[in-house]
Amino acid sequence: MGSATRTTDHDTIRKWAEARGGRPARVRSEEPGGILRIDFGEPEERLEQIGWDEFFEIFDRNGLTFLYQEETEDGGTSRFNKFVHGSD
Template sequence: METTTASHTTTDHSKIQKWIEARNGRPSRVKGAKEGGVLRIDFGAPEETLEEISWDEFFQIFDENELAFLYQDRTESGDTSRFNKFVNRP
């Protein structure tokens, strides 16, 4: 049985968007990156090295690069986790 601290991987756009928005995150990419961009999630105050992009553009880059979203729902202490990483699809 998986615990809530376990990490999960998905390619489901609505699940990814819901997870990010629940943590007040914004779809972003690294400024100046080539080939569509390097995806990131921007939490809190906007980071200077990132530029916010639309969900459509975010998921276009996500799919074109055949990425999956690795994430965690809760930390070991039970807090909401922001742990996430973009990985290659299996």
């Protein structure tokens, strides 16, 4: 796997996701907030799409950092991403 980058910058996260066809989503839950995901359109019954404003409200409230990869080792576009606790 190529190197991964950490960020909390909303514009960077949104641009990275949208460049790969991703949309903001969360895992359906009875609790407010929920577990954030970037939805790339693969069928996943438990995901619900949300707006970027709600997405970043949850992101900030939970003190998350976005870990992502621009390219794979072979130079292809990577969709690797993960939400972790802590700052960049």
